[in-house]
Amino acid sequence: EAGVTQFPSHSVIEKGQTVTLRCDPISGHDNLYWYRRVMGKEIKFLLHFVKESKQDESGMPNNRFLAERTGGTYSTLKVQPAELEDSGVYFCASSQQPTGELFFGEGSRLTVL
């Protein structure tokens, strides 16, 4: 069974540019989460989808971040325009049940110069 896959694994962009990160959850997992780890700190919750609906987006830092999950399959996280403090590793995770084990992807490392 394929795990959670994320693309790209690493992205280097300049301040002010746009980046779109993609996450493919495990097939059949309705719950999809985005987390972020900045500069060796804790992994912080960004948002949670149930199928195509945003269940909880309380962790989204500001309106420069836009997450979508059209069709309830893969999800994208767009940062526009990117700022220096957006640098970090963005993790996607999925679970079959809302209270079940989270399966993480390997993360997308974003570097904003």
Next chain:
Amino acid sequence: GENVEQHPSTLSVQEGDSAVIKCTYSDSASNYFPWYKQELGKRPQLIIDIRSNVGEKKDQRIAVTLNKTAKHFSLHITETQPEDSAVYFCAASKQVQGAQKLVFGQGTRLTINP
């Protein structure tokens, strides 16, 4: 909201010795406490978890203890091996709108010295 503190940030032990990582949480309503291991360049993976109706759980060389009164929980690894070297994250959560929203600690980089 919930706040999770994790200590130490780095830990170095000799192969065969034990390692202990400690976490405290602030929200007494938290009822689920997983531990994730992230090896270099790989994804975080769940290694053990505990729910608030249990005080201790063991899985081979790994054990987790929970003290609800003091609001802290710990990961114990015995007979450490080189493959235990990784970053370990604790987390705490409670059900919010029918889902578990994990709040993570800052991570502990564990190094096992041969």
